[in-house]
Structure formats: structure tokens, C-alpha cells
Amino acid sequence: MIINHPILGPRDAAEFVYLGDAALINRPDGMTASVETFHDYLYLRDNPAGEHRELWYHEQGDRSWLVVTRNTVTHEITKVELARDVARAQGRSK
Amino acid sequence: MRFSALKILKEALTGHKGWQPMWRDPVPQAEYDYVIVGGGGHGLATAYYLAKEFGQARIAVLEKGYLGGGNVGRNTTIIRSNYLLDGNEPFYEFSLKLWEGLEQDFNFNAMVSQRGILNLIHTDAARDAATRRGNAMLLNGADAELLTRDQVRAMYPWLNFDNARFPIKGGLLQRRGGTVRHDAVAWGYARGADMRGVDLIQNCEVTGLRIEGGRIRGVDTTRGHIGARKVGVAVAGSSGKVMSYAGMRLPIESHVLQAFVSEGLKPFIDGVMTFGAGHFYVSQSDKGGLVFGGDIDGYNSYAQRGNLPVIEDVIEGGMALMPAIGRARLLRTWGGIMDMSMDGSPIIDKTHVDGLYFNGGWCYGGFKATPASGWCFAHLLARDEPHKTAAAYRFDRFLRGAMIDEKGQGAQPNLH
Numbered sequence: 001m002i003i004n005h006p007i008l009g010p011r012d013a014a015e016f017v018y019l020g021d022a023a024l025i026n027r028p029d030g031m032t033a034s035v036e037t038f039h040d041y042l043y044l045r046d047n048p049a050g051e052h053r054e055l056w057y058h059e060q061g062d063r064s065w066l067v068v069t070r071n072t073v074t075h076e077i078t079k080v081e082l083a084r085d086v087a088r089a090q091g092r093s094k
Numbered sequence: 095m096r097f098s099a100l101k102i103l104k105e106a107l108t109g110h111k112g113w114q115p116m117w118r119d120p121v122p123q124a125e126y127d128y129v130i131v132g133g134g135g136h137g138l139a140t141a142y143y144l145a146k147e148f149g150q151a152r153i154a155v156l157e158k159g160y161l162g163g164g165n166v167g168r169n170t171t172i173i174r175s176n177y178l179l180d181g182n183e184p185f186y187e188f189s190l191k192l193w194e195g196l197e198q199d200f201n202f203n204a205m206v207s208q209r210g211i212l213n214l215i216h217t218d219a220a221r222d223a224a225t226r227r228g229n230a231m232l233l234n235g236a237d238a239e240l241l242t243r244d245q246v247r248a249m250y251p252w253l254n255f256d257n258a259r260f261p262i263k264g265g266l267l268q269r270r271g272g273t274v275r276h277d278a279v280a281w282g283y284a285r286g287a288d289m290r291g292v293d294l295i296q297n298c299e300v301t302g303l304r305i306e307g308g309r310i311r312g313v314d315t316t317r318g319h320i321g322a323r324k325v326g327v328a329v330a331g332s333s334g335k336v337m338s339y340a341g342m343r344l345p346i347e348s349h350v351l352q353a354f355v356s357e358g359l360k361p362f363i364d365g366v367m368t369f370g371a372g373h374f375y376v377s378q379s380d381k382g383g384l385v386f387g388g389d390i391d392g393y394n395s396y397a398q399r400g401n402l403p404v405i406e407d408v409i410e411g412g413m414a415l416m417p418a419i420g421r422a423r424l425l426r427t428w429g430g431i432m433d434m435s436m437d438g439s440p441i442i443d444k445t446h447v448d449g450l451y452f453n454g455g456w457c458y459g460g461f462k463a464t465p466a467s468g469w470c471f472a473h474l475l476a477r478d479e480p481h482k483t484a485a486a487y488r489f490d491r492f493l494r495g496a497m498i499d500e501k502g503q504g505a506q507p508n509l510h
């Protein structure tokens with residue numbers, strides 16, 4: 001698989017480390033969220049067959065986190081964004 | 095259908111015209127007491143034990159493709175009970191004991207071969223860990239032997255003992271571990287279930303779960319609605335998809351695992367062996383091919399095929415351990431979809447829906463579990479309480495902080 005890095009261009013997926021569903025960006029507030037909310041965040045997954053937005057870390061590159069939109073049935077990658085941009089678009093400031 | 099030497103002789107002389115299909119091809123009934131979703135090893139074993147050990151009737155297995163076309167026919171056929179943790183070891187030892195009696199039990203040759211599994215040790219720390227694991231196995235009634243470097247050398251003199259980075263310092267051997275002809279396991283259970291009246295329904299994909307007032311009523315399939323008092327789901331890599339029909343999200347991700355077979359070689363590995371420094375394991379099939387594998391690819395996948403970087407990584411592991419294979423050619427590679435759980439251990443449990451039960455999260459190690467998984471799932475379905483060896487395999491262990499994490503990796507399925 002080739003990941004088209006927004007800054008570095010096409011890179012082999014083997015340069016990256018895979019974390020999982022990009023929903024992991026939305027971590028609940030540790031001071032207010034219930035144990036059940038945290039359980040669901042940490043352990044439960046949608047695990048779709050088809051389009052999946054997921055976090056990849058460019059460990060052997062510029063060390064940026066990417067949100068890759070990839071089809072889990074065909075492995076086709078249709079979109080690559082900087083995770084930073086995705087998080088900021090959701091109102092995260094840091 | 096039954097086999098005998100006499101029958102083979104007779105068929106050989108009469109042009110093989112008298113062989114019958116091994117099981118019926120029934121039309122689905124309107125309703126069953128038990129519907130098992132998934133005709134892999136676990137689903138078929140569940141139906142077999144439900145009928146045979148728990149005396150239940152009106153059972154159907156629904157399979158979207160053909161029986162045994164999933165992971166049960168794609169794995170590298172290793173069986174063992176060399177686990178460390180209390181939640182796991184009694185279960186896998188129960189399974190190994192069932193393997194030992196399986197062929198007599200279902201009267202079918204599954205080529206259960208207890209050729210031994212050897213986990214190699216490369217550092218002092220790894221020897222400590224292997225000692226501890228071996229002791230845990232012994233405490234649970236399994237067999238385990240710690241081998242010195244010389245004992246390993248006597249078994250496999252051609253291994254790369256003096257690799258500068260990962261010298262071989264010994265091994266943990268379980269002699270009762272080994273390999274089993276995987277397809278024959280599916281066929282043996284299928285035939286045994288069919289003979290006890292279980293309807294095995296192929297080309298029948300479950301597309302919905304009919305739930306009314308918090309109770310299961312049946313399943314929607316590509317062959318119409320089928321009513322059921324109880325439904326047990328055992329669909330391995332498709333777990334997330336099928337359980338989503340009940341509105342459930344699971345502590346599971348689906349990942350692809352690849353396996354490899356070399357061209358046929360003369361016998362030189364008579365057991366199963368695992369490299370302790372990289373992820374590589376190997377055995378030699380009765381046809382002579384080296385059957386080997388390593389890590390999962392590491393990203394969510396339903397594709398049943400993997401990518402080249404993992405192939406390179408696995409082969410590098412093989413070359414580091416046994417340079418002798420360098421000139422052997424690779425014959426085939428393939429992939430299967432793993433139901434990777436958040437702690438690397440399985441789930442056999444009820445759900446929030448009355449009459450709906452789940453069996454999954456087997457990761458890359460569910461083949462060895464097939465007999466015990468079937469037995470324990472049948473126990474749960476028939477009696478509504480967990481079998482004592484599967485009592486820890488509950489959904490709520492993540493909420494209770496009671497993970498069964500053999501590798502200590504945390505909630506990161508691609509590291510288990």
C-alpha cells in the first residue's frame with residue numbers, strides 16, 4: 001500500500017505504524033467522563049467492512065500523524081490528511 | 095457416509111461410482127431450537143457437541159459460503175496448550191485433551207499429529223519467561239520441558255545457533271503439541287453433526303438478526319427468514335459485521351494474517367518450531383512443504399490477502415533462524431481474516447439480547463481452540479451458564495479491568 005503523504009508525497013505503508021480507528025482522536029475528558037464512556041472509547045470499535053478512517057504514524061519519516069481513509073475490503077486509499085488538521089477542524093486547539 | 099478398507103477396495107474395482115456425499119444438503123426449516131451462524135471449525139464443533147454431548151435437537155448451522163472455506167481451512171494447523179495466564183491455560187489444555195480423543199470420538203481421520211512444539215529461547219530473560227510459562231503449564235496439568243542448548247542442537251543441528259544477535263540458548267518444548275489436518279477437522283465435525291440430525295445449510299448468509307422485545311426470534315438470511323429460540327454467532331473475522339445487526343460494537347478489530355508454503359522438500363523438520371526473537375514459526379507438512387507464518391499485517395482488513403512488506407519480514411525471520419531454507423522456493427501464500435480482540439483473548443458469552451450468544455475474538459490462535467470452543471459454546475447455549483474452563487471469556491472483563499493479556503500489550507489488537 002502506498003500512502004500519499006500530504007507533505008512528503010507517496011510513501012510505502014511499511015514506513016508507518018498503524019494505530020486504528022481515527023475516532024480515537026475524540027478522547028473523552030478524563031475529569032468528567034464516566035467509566036462506561038471511557039470503556040467504550042478504549043475498547044469498542046465499529047470495525048467496518050468498507051470505508052474506514054484510521055490513524056497512521058509516519059515513524060520512519062517526518063513523525064506526523066495522518067488520518068487515512070482506506071477501504072478495508074479492497075485496501076484502496078482514497079484520502080490522506082494530517083491528523084492535526086482533522087483535529088483542529090473539530091475544534092481542538094492543541 | 096462411512097469408510098472402510100473393504101469399501102475402498104470395492105470402489106476401486108467398480109470405478110468409484112458408489113461414493114456418497116458426506117452430509118445432506120437440507121432445505122432450511124421454518125424454525126430451529128438452535129441456529130449457529132458460521133460453518134467454520136467453531137460453528138461445526140458447537141453443533142456437533144450440542145447434539146452429541148448436550149442432547150439437543152432441531153439444530154442448524156448457517157454458512158454463507160461452503161463449510162470450512164473460512165479460517166478453519168486457511169490456518170497453519172498448529173495445536174498446543176502453552177499459555178501462561180489462568181484465564182487461558184485450563185481452557186487450552188481442555189482443548190488439547192479433546193484433540194487427543196477427537197478422531198475416536200467423531201470416527202474420522204483428522205491426522206492429529208503430536209509432533210511437539212518448540213519455542214526457542216535467545217536471551218536469559220527469555221529463559222526466565224519460558225521457565226515461568228512452563229511452570230504455569232505444569233500447574234494446569236499440561237506438559238512442558240525446558241531444553242538446554244545442547245538438547246535443542248540434538249533435535250535440529252542445522253539451526254543458526256551462533257547468530258551474533260540472537261544466539262539460540264535453549265527452548266521450551268511441549269511434546270503433546272503438534273499439527274492437525276485442518277480441513278478434516280471441519281469435515282469430521284460436519285459429518286458427525288449431520289449424522290446426529292443437524293441441518294448444515296450452505297450458501298446461506300445471515301443478513302440480519304430478528305430481535306423483538308429484547309429477545310432473539312430468528313435470523314434473516316439470503317435464503318429467507320429462519321426462526322430460532324437461540325442463536326449462537328461464531329463467524330470469526332466477520333464478528334463485527336454480524337453483531338452490528340444486534341446494534342453491538344465489539345472489543346474486536348478484523349485484521350489479515352498471511353501464511354506460506356514452500357515447495358516440497360525431503361523431511362527435515364519433524365516438529366513445530368517458533369523463533370523467539372522475531373515472529374516466525376514453521377512446521378513441515380506430510381507432503382514435504384514447509385508451512386510457515388509470522389505477524390499479522392497490522393491494519394484493519396477484510397480482504398483475505400495481505401501485502402508484501404510482511405512477506406519480506408516473515409522470510410527474513412526464517413532466514414535468520416534457518417539459513418538452510420534460502421534456496422527453497424515459495425509455492426503459495428494466502429490470507430485469512432482474524433477477529434483480533436483488545437487483549438488477545440477470546441469471548442464466549444451471552445449478549446444483552448436474550449437468546450443471542452457470541453463466540454469470537456480468536457485472533458490468530460483459534461484453530462487449536464476448536465474442540466474446546468465448540469464444547470464450551472454448546473455448554474453455554476444449552477445450559478445458559480459458562481463452562482468452567484471458559485468462565486473468564488466474558489464481554490465485561492474490559493469494564494472490570496480483568497483483561498487476559500498474554501503479551502501485556504494493552505488495547506492494541508495489532509500488537510497481540
Ligand SMILES: Cc1cc2nc3c(=O)[nH]c(=O)nc-3n(C[C@H](O)[C@H](O)[C@H](O)COP(=O)(O)OP(=O)(O)OC[C@H]3O[C@@H](n4cnc5c(N)ncnc54)[C@H](O)[C@@H]3O)c2cc1C
Nearest residue numbers: 132134135136158164165166169170172300430460461462
Ligand atoms: C493464515 C492463518 C494461520 C493460522 N494459524 C493458526 C494456527 O497455526 N493455530 C491456531 O490455533 N490458529 C491459527 N489460525 C487461527 C484460526 O484459523 C482461527 O482462529 C479459527 O479458524 C477461527 O474459527 P473458525 O474456524 O470458526 O473460523 P472460520 O473458518 O473463518 O469460520 C467462520 C465462518 O463464518 C462464515 N460467515 C461469516 N459471516 C457469515 C454470515 N453473515 N452468515 C453466515 N456465515 C457467515 C464464514 O464464511 C466462515 O466459514 C490461523 C489463521 C490464519 C488465517
